[in-house]
Amino acid sequence: MSAAGWLWYQCNVNLLGRGALRARRLLAERRAKSGSDWQSQCLAPPLNISPWTKELIARHYLEGRYAHLRRKVAWVTSGAPIEFLKALDYYVLYPENHGALCGTMRVVEDLAAEAEGAGYSRDLCSYARTDIGAALSGKTPVGKLPRPDLLLACTNICQTVLFWYRVLARHFGAPLVLIDTPFVYTRVEPHSVQFVKRQIEEAIEIAEKVAGRSLRAARLEQVAYLSRQAAQLWLTIIERCQHRPAPISVFDQFIQMAPVVEMRGEAYTVDFYAAMLREVDERIARGVGVVKNERKRLLWDNLPIWYRLRYLAEYLGRHGIAIVASTYTHAWGELADLIDTQDPLEGMARTYIYPILNRGAGDKLAKMKSMIEKYHLDGVILHSDRSCKPYSMGQIDQRDRLLRECKIPALLLEADHNDPRAFAEGQVASRLDAFIEMLEG
Amino acid sequence: MRDTRICMRSFEIRTDEMGGSLEGIEIPRRMEVIREYRQGGGSVAAVFPIHYPRPLLRAFGFLPVEVWGPPRAGGNWGEAHVQPYVCSIVRNALSFLGSGGLDAVDLLLVPHACDSLQGLGSILLDFVSPRQPTLTLYLPRGGRESDVAFLADELRAIYRRLEVIAGRSPSEKELMACIRRDEEADRLLSELHRQRLRLPLNDASFYRLARSREYLPAEKFCHIAQEALALADGDGRPGAPIILSGIVPEPMRLFEAIEQMGGFTAADDLACCGRRLYPAGSSQDPFRRMAQRIVHAPPDPTRGSPIGERVEHLLSLARATQARGVIFYEVKFCEPELFDLPLLRQALRQAGIPSLTLEVDIGDELSQAALTLLAAFFEMIG
């Protein structure tokens, strides 16, 4: 890197950018303390650490904007093993998180239209359409996304990511590294683990070549350690929702999960979740529930509906209903124990072949049943997500079994995680109303 | 015995558009093949799309019979298990199973071709629990050495499962014999594709012949293919040559429509046909050899082929046949297909080759709108 580049980076990111973002956070924290902004009758105000999350996310994209001045950039899928990329000092960008951010900021229609205009079908995943639209048009609410020097697609969440990354590879002319994780129908086969491990080794070689440096074992161990720390803290936090009333809801989790997904392997992420845990424990000590007057507790299955988080939280909150657990937010915590800092490669292979989305539909049902017990839940909402077939297929049978075997109401709610055009408010409301009547009946 | 009858009837009613006599070549119907095979002491395995090792099943005495949908699966059993945004191939497969269509089959094999077939396999194993043993096969998505090695291991694992199910352990030699026979059938199938325009067969007949590979034992198919190749003496066909790309040409009425509009299919990039012209393997290890054949097959998005390879493949097919256009005939909701389309079409456009996308539900008849699109396309390239 040139001296001028270094200076420009320091100036924009570390001097001006970070300072401005910190100031914004402090202001927001002060405002939150006075409590004057919060309007909701039924929901507790957002967590005090919320401005911190915002700062982390904004800083992440700010660093991305100038990343090329200092380091190589990798675009990765949300379930990809990124520890070696971090250890090689890549800036790591998650198009899915960017997609979700676009969802919460309600700019998906515009970006998806760019992709659809280029011929991408509306039946394709809305994250992919959002991201391809952003890549084609250069539009993004975060200012600018850095071009990838490397693309890493791991199929442990879906095959969709591979098709999507093949499109990106052709668009950016960047090398695509594939980590193919054989689906775990019933049990993890040793030859599958070996296959994944071998691919990680191959991926490391390519990543080293692109980065022009070699991976140091000590650094990898350190990153894996930090990854594991963050994942463990995250799991501890979401398990605090076993308390009645639940201190936070899944809607808080959806927002606060960003760092554990896209900033794994960083010390500041561990600090952040340690602070979050303290605040959650404080809420528990004070008996504060996220839903005032919590009467019923639910499980959420599948991705969030990013553009309607507040709507759903309020709608249910008004009836004293809190959604306190989800299979989705759990996914990033339950892997913690698998991350092995002693043998990081073998550990990575075992960890990354095993997320909930890479396991059978019966396994997910078992997971839901155990969560129902552990979190004392009264019902389940299964978001039937048009854009995510691997997560959604099997839900019809899962719902059936939950009704029969757990004897609790379960609702299949048709929507899409990112495309508001597939959300029919009238239909959703009437389904929710009927479901609420069942819960109360 | 009762079960067998149900199975025969179901195949007859619902999937057997194929078979019959073509220019004096007798193509046995699917149900006859199944009956005969069972009478000879064999068993039948129903196999879902797309890639799988035929000789491995044959070595254990299972005749693979493929289930692509099927288009006329009865009932709406599928809807009781999968959402409306899941493709009709998977939905119909479930309906077919649920309505007794596979009652007399002895084994189910679900290859992992896409997220939807993954879901199908998972739902079968965990919730539907069919009477028959259900096997799954994960297909690696790269063309690397590690992919061949993994697939060989995956096939070894299936071998071990089949050992338990069938109660026997075919020797390496037996396995190699099955593989060689299968390679011969695929060599002849490729030859049929190469010589298709010299055969006295229209599209509908050609595909009845080519797709009989989906249920005929390899040795029977070889015999029929040789008979057909002996008839190759024509020199091309009148009309506008096109290339057909997509998953499966159902309903087969499509070919009639293409012919009426003055076109013919000069080559295809269909998952059930042209993408399964497997080359012979080179390894002397039977498992590696079967794996090589699948990994080195023509480009296919469900095996993770890069878009560039697909573009090259389509362009070379177009050059070889002087095709005037490409028709992408897609099953609605098929992600592997839909993702590549814009870049494939763009590359074809740059090469001066017009293309058309038609989206269908394989259970439906061709819609008026689809026919209008086809007609307009042939008016444009004609």
Place this chain on the structure above:
Amino acid sequence: MADILALGIDIGSTTVKIVGVGAQGKATWHLLEATQPRAGEQVERILQIAAEQAGALDGVPLVATGYGRRLAPGAARQVTEISCHARGIFREFGHGGTLVDIGGQDSKVIAINGEGRVLDFVMNDKCAAGTGRFLENMANRLQVPLERLGQEALSTLEEAPISSTCTVFAESEVVSLIAQGAPLASILRGLHRSLIKRIAAMIRALGLTPPLILSGGVAQNPAVPRLLEEETGEKVILPRHPQLVGAHGAALIALEMVKKEGK
């Protein structure tokens, strides 16, 4: 009696149009009717009227187009609306461009080159949200006469957001907008916007080569060209008789057949 050397009939899902042309291809006679449930009989009757106009139909070639083009058994050829609209437009303007034809059953965007040939085209998918039927259904639901739909929509600058792309969902959105007291005109404008967005997406998918031309019955709705201009940033030009373009094109193809045979 009119000077009719060739005829084109466009049997659409909403209207049936027939055009007769003279030796130079100029339209000399036409007839337009709403499509009746027994379209076959209707077509027969219309052809009889044409026979009276032309003197006799012997030797007057007929080309049929449109959704019901197979209902005219006497037709020498059946040609799709896509080719016919392209032909009709090229005859009227003498140049190519990007033609948008919003029909009752389906909508098409057609790229026409400098010689009047179809270069490429796209058509809406199965869903009705991108067709004239969408507006028609909504007009019925809101009890606004179809011919006033566009004026009403243009009478305001306020626009109720309709995000659903599905006709069924959009209808439920409209119901809830009414319940929230949104003004009728702004709902109508929102509905038009939703349709035009679909069309604009099709235009983008094909690539816009100016000029942008609009044909088909929906072109008579003034809000459609206006919003299409807003959405694409391109001026929209209209043929004199947007509804007759397809039938005229069909008649021109029929006339060419006469000339070819004559040679």
